[in-house]
Amino acid sequence: MSVQVPGIYTIEIIYRGIHQRHLARNLARGIAYAARMAGNVALSYQRYGDDPERDGSPAKYFVVIAKGASEEVLDAEAARVEPDYVDASIVLDDSILKGVESWAWQGIQPVHLKLRPSGLLIVISKRNPDELIKFIPSRDSPYTLVVAYGERSIGDFWTFQDDGTVERVLGAIARVLPNVLSLDDVKKYLGSLDKPSERINRALEAYQSLVKLREVKPGEGLPYKYEPPHLPGWKDMMIGAAIPGLKPNQRNPYFTGGTAKHYRPVINFDKCIKCSLCWEYCPDSVFDVTPDGYFNPALAYCKGCGICAEVCPVPDTIIMVDEMEFEDGYGKFIDEYKAWKESKEAYRKWFESLLPKAQIISVRKR
């Protein structure tokens, strides 16, 4: 860890690539502008290693704010891939709590890996902190989990949903980090934009009633231990930086990509007609063919695109369900086929309980 420069405050914004990119950027800029309007120096930047962003991949923005420091000190802070630690992490999509896997060399990282002891983990979610803690690995230092109540906001590369998320987060920051941005600072910034009163009201609403806090003690949470995979350094690499290849049907063990999904497919094997379309059309080769001809998703590799559910010809046989309905994760996922084989009755009940929570796919086919 580097020596901390006094008076410097670092916030990271963790979001899903492309879907939430404009939201993350506008929020990062908003925090930096608000801090500057309040007389501080501040800047925001995107994590280099996450560029080029891919649909669904966890990605990061950073904001550095300093009271009294020079622009040069801030520039130096930003001249690196990412800070060693942050004072607050803002998670725009609660399903990212289940792990961050950006590149192979990092493995599946805990969402709060960079959070300083006693820092703040601010999550946009419709769940309360006690529910969210079930998805977050334990730490050996305390932190505060803050929920800014709200829906997941998903746009895409060319669109931004101005649905109040930026204002809600700013309101939450004013509530839990008044020493960084006060409510007056937030109001001043929002007042400088279009539709000022509407924006200020949204922030006020979050400030007054939409924030829930919970102190998390050391050891609370999932028992997941973060171990980055051992990948060779340049001295160990083969000549010409050759990479050892895979064997046929062997998935890349170092990079699963399973943390890129906010929905997952759940299969009703009772209804499956073994047509093989899901297997055929999955761009990520996720389905294993079982000896009796069913198709079982290796969820650690699934990116949650929803294509399998879309192409399945039998209604409600593959449904896409919010990741937050499942307490597995961090690289270990339910084996759906195995669960079904073990007890078809229990599986059927479980599947039916998920149906009302499923994203409706292929309405056209009904």
Added chain:
Amino acid sequence: MAQTEYFDAGHRTCQGCESAMVLRWVAKAAGPNTIVIGATGCMYVANTTYYTTAWALPWIHTQLSGTGSAVVGTAAALKALMEKGKLPSEKINVIGICGDLGCADAGLSEVSNALTHTKYNFLILMYDNESSANTDIQETTMTPFGALTTFSPSGKQIRIMKYRWKKNMAAMMAVGHPEIKYVATAMAADPIDLYNKVRKALEIGGPTFIHTLDPCPKGWGYDPKYSHEIGKLAVETGLWPLFEIENGKFRLTGTSARIASGEIKRKPVKEYISRQTRFKHLTDEDIEYIQRKVDEMWEKWLIPGLLPLTKELPYPETAKT
């Protein structure tokens, strides 16, 4: 069909990436005796994520525009080594894979040059996401009329930055290199058609070329679950004719053949355009223009999708007198 995967899971492409789907099916069709050469682009950066890979085939990264030379070099080396008895004589497929920028723009001269090397056997596959997608969606010559890219945003002064029509790559390769035995267009939304075309290309020998149109949820702006549907719509609206030219014989395939025979009607291009946010700024007039261009291709061209000369070749006025 082979169940074995030679391009397997564990790559960093987007949710619903059709280019990844193309590679999966090309690898399946080619089988284990294959060397793949990939140019810089999404299919390089996302598939070899820091010293790991999703390939179970020997795969070589070549520079962005280097596909043609690397492929000829590899095919020639294999041939020489086999003739000298240094390698057992067997069939090894050589496949060069490049994006639209790496193939139709930056790498065009090398790809074209490679396709004149009739002594060697290889396939060049151009996966076309209609942008330079890896570097965050920039315009290429393959970007369609009107599409938003980071280089062609819609502004207040100039509403449509990309006003030029998309280049006709498969046609150029077929017509410009008369000795090549196989050229085809394909897409991931019809993987069986793609599979068959790859097998044909590899079996026929000599240089061959396949151009796939790959919906890209990131750059085109749609929910990834619709990837295949968008691909199918490109064919159903007539925008993307599926064809193959085998030993000089042209044949429309799949849905495109059924459109040509009158069995099914082309859908309006609006059904395709309106599903993608990269076209969100287009007006009805713009869409009508695209429709007219597509109609022209189907109704007037000598061969739909391939030969833009019109059926009624204009006779020079001066020659009449």
